[in-house]
Amino acid sequence: MTFQKRAHKILELLETYGEVEIRQLATKIGVSEVTVRRDLTSMAANGLLYRTHGGAMKISDVIKPVSFANKAEVNLKAKDAICKRAAEDIAEGDVIFIDCGSTAFRLCQFIKNKNIKVITNSLPIVNELQHSAVTINLIGGEVDASRQAIHGTMALEHISRYHADKAFLGVDGITAEGLYAGSEYEAANTLAMAAQTNCTYMLCDASKIGKTSYLKFNNLSIVDILVTNYNGPELNKFQSKGISLSPVTV
Template sequence: MTFQKRAHKILELLEDHGEVDIRQLAQEIGVSEVTVRRDLANMATNGLLYRTHGGAMKVSQLIKPVSFANKAAVNFKAKDAICKRAADDINDGDIIFIDCGSTAFRLCQFIKNKKIKVITNSIPVVNELQNSAVTINLIGGEVDPIRQAVHGTMSLEHIGRYRASKAFLGVDGITAEGLYAGSEHEASNTLAMASQSDCTYMLCDASKVGKTSYLKFDDLSLVDILVTDYNGPEKTAFQSKGISVYSVTH
């Protein structure tokens, strides 16, 4: 079994249990404890998990600052299901925005063979879509090395020069009262991309629903379509605001 397959299995077990020990991992994957230790060390270096004395813990969303790699490791099953559904609405010839969120990043694997243009401020999105059928437009500005994203006044000017058929965006929290972000930079880019798009998709796993954050930056009128694995009472509230809700399972 390759490292990539072992890492995927480790992340699945962490998603299910929150914490695992080395002996358990060795038995589940069918490799030696030495191999497991080496894999955990590599994955911890890349921010995919937190190494503990006898094993590993799932990345916590409560630890700040949150790096892109840490966020990408959280709820990856839900994010993949959300992005697979969202990708069904992307057609050859589309021009789309993709923001720097960890959920939107997972859209890349489902659109590599589509003949589309992607405008993004996400460095991981650019890296993932290179050498694919997709044409990439990287937004200019200052690079945030932790979030692996481009922000700033120049990025907003760049976004304002383009028009897209669809925008695929994320937020740190969404409630019936509005949308929440962890920084003014991310909120500004989200607003700019939405304003330059004919249709705005919000990609949110269930952990974001009902959650507030540092900054409430807009109400729900920004959102046309919500793609989520959440299926609780807030869903009716979103629909009453005129949002189409695409529900997914994983």
């Protein structure tokens, strides 16, 4: 297959998913991961996509959030492994924040039988946890239809009224220099939840490690525990910043 045909297929997959991994592209196109890496580097140089640590994103999605439905379908195995590990630290009676990220959403399947209270701004999480053992506190404010989440001034005020034992949050990117988000609304909610909890868990699949995006909104000081399937040199940098690591395998 020629480079032009591979590039066309890559752009089609990016249009569908918003963000893709190298392994995913290699499987769907039928070429080696080495070839995919070379193609992504060339396409990024020509402004056709945004290169991430583990794959690529649509250029438009660097400054515009990917819809929740698309993001929820990416890296499912890694997200499930991360959330299964995180759920092990949730005790009966805990009050927890869960944000609107697609990784945090996968936590639902592992906590349905726990007698806990969940405070969230995610509509999919509310829907998923209905009729379970979990008590739900839905944050109020303006609805973002694309992200299926609630944001805004009233949402921040709502969060400030509660205190949680733990917060399970996600970001668009994390490096030794800080945390990155796709919008100011999501960054504000992340900061608000982290300020109202005893312990902040950051749930990040490998594609988020070493990745920057539209907005750097904070340093790593709000992160207590990083749960990730990434196993590379960045982990030493995170540890040097005082972050506890909880690695998982996929």
